[in-house]
Amino acid sequence: MTFEKILVTGAGGQIGSELVPFLSDVFGRDRVIPSDIRSNSADSRFLKLDVTDRASVDLAIDKYKIDTIFHLAAVLSANGEKNPELAYKVNISGLYDILESSIKSRVKLVITPSSIGIFGPDTPKENVPIETIARPVTMYGITKLMAEHLGNYYHARFGLNARGLRFPGLISYKTPPGGGTTDYSIEMIMEAVKGKSYQCFLREDTRLPMMYMPDALDCLLRLAEADETRLKHRTDFNVSSFSMTPKQLEMELRNYYPSFEVTYRPDFRQKIADSWPGSLDASAAVSEWDFHPNYDFKATTKDMIANLKR
Ligand SMILES: NC(=O)c1ccc[n+]([C@@H]2O[C@H](COP(=O)([O-])OP(=O)(O)OC[C@H]3O[C@@H](n4cnc5c(N)ncnc54)[C@H](O)[C@@H]3O)[C@@H](O)[C@H]2O)c1
Incomplete structure (x- = not known):
């Protein structure tokens, strides 16, 4: 059973600060544990958690009996170019910790947003399909592309329900x-x-x-709730409004x-x-989990x- 206890990492960021109240409305406040490396004293549920600290991740998943993770902790494109080492550490080692902790515990579902950053200068420019030339030239893009592959690997090898989608720029x-x-x-x-x-x-x-944030939140929920039997893709859905x-x-x-x-x-x-x-071809998201931007x-x-x- 998923969605009993949901951990949101990177909850203090642009998406997390809106996803936490959104998920709390849908599933109930008590079921959502927001966490971030930066503390947020305004929310009594808030957990200070560095995703690159595996012991703390293990402890949090165990303590709160987490079964679902929205893994948002990341270093984004421009900041990643200023500090590539940090981007690698958070976006790769942090995800690795989350995936490893997940397969050793009761976590069933891990949702990790990917990004249009996985594409590169060799990628076609318009109506880009999911499967295409993807040779990113930023550390951010490299880590996000690897994150997609890691999710697929943990699903194929360990049966973890890892899912993800390539967000465009979010407003x-x-x-x-x-x-x-x-x-x-x-x-x-x-x-x-x-x-x-x-x-x-x-x-x-x-x-x-x-994409506007209300549509991004709707995407994350639709993907999380999508019927497994409809999914032909897993971690790399293109979405754009x-x-x-x-x-x-x-x-x-x-x-x-x-x-x-x-x-x-x-x-x-x-x-x-x-x-x-x-521009992106988002038809797989439409046919596999009813992507419908408003x-x-x-x-x-x-x-x-x-x-x-x-
Ligand atoms: N915002 C966008 O336009 C956009 C577009 C495409 C993909 N995404 C993806 O969505 C996800 C969330 O993005 P966002 O826009 O909310 O990012 P953000 O930068 O606004 O927030 C990221 C959060 O992660 C936290 N964080 C950083 N290092 C951490 C660590 N070691 N442990 C725990 N928390 C840590 C930061 O404190 C921050 O609050 C990321 O995976 C990002 O790649 C975002």
């Missing part, structure tokens, strides 16, 4: 993004709402796949804030973005503005 307003290459989208909307101008770190024509460029976002924001101005000064993140595709580009921008104004 949300509750928690600041954690050092990714698509962070510009959130920053640009925030600055527009504040009545300020924005200096974008990507070129204006950099087209990338994106829409694709956009910084310029398109600037123009959309100008519909709300006519004097909003953006300047473009690409930095090291441009090279990362240039290695990623512009927010397109315009709806996402509108909802972000409405919430940031509150």
Whole structure:
């Protein structure tokens, strides 16, 4: 029986801070244990847990009788290029600890988000299928690609129900993004709402796949609850709601804030973005677990503005 006790690692991050209340609403507050290497004193359930400390991971899984893990602890793309060693340690050794602890305990299901970062400059640019050329050029992408393979390996070798999906850039307003290459989208909307101008770190024509956080949370739940007999894929589902460029976002924001101005000064993140595709083929997620995003580009921008104004 899964979902009796759910551990969320990296719960203080952009996704975790929204996934914890979401899962608590669905399954009940007592069933969700949020954890992170950074402490969050506001939530009495919160557990301080470093996923690279195997003994502590073992202890937490045992103590709370965990059967399901949403493993979100990670170092993202831009931060990973600043500190590749840390990215390797957290994204690979941390996942290894979670998988090893899981097969030695009662954990049945481990969900680990992957990323469009697994693709590289040799990958086709548009409507990219799941199986394609994937030669990432960032430490983040390398670790995420290996994470997909590790999940498949632990399923094939040990029967662990490891699942995952490749998130595109995620847009949300509750928690600041954690050092990714698509962070510009959130920053640009925030600055527009504040009545300020924005200096974008990507070129204006950099087209990338994106998704609004409510759809990302829905994806994680659908994948976790998906009927095993329908799954032909396991750890590498492509998901995306829409694709956009910084310029398109600037123009959309100008519909709300006519004097909003953006300047473009690409930095090291441009090279990362240039290695990623512009759009994904998400048909496997549709056919295997009914992926169904509700927010397109315009709806996402509108909802972000409405919430940031509150
Ligand atoms: N946000 C996005 O746009 C996006 C896109 C694609 C994939 N993802 C994936 O989703 C997952 C969650 O991403 P996010 O955006 O919430 O990231 P984030 O950077 O906002 O949060 C990650 C959290 O992990 C924690 N952490 C770091 N090292 C840790 C350790 N050793 N032990 C425990 N916790 C540790 C951090 O404190 C942070 O709170 C990651 O696997 C990421 O690769 C995110």
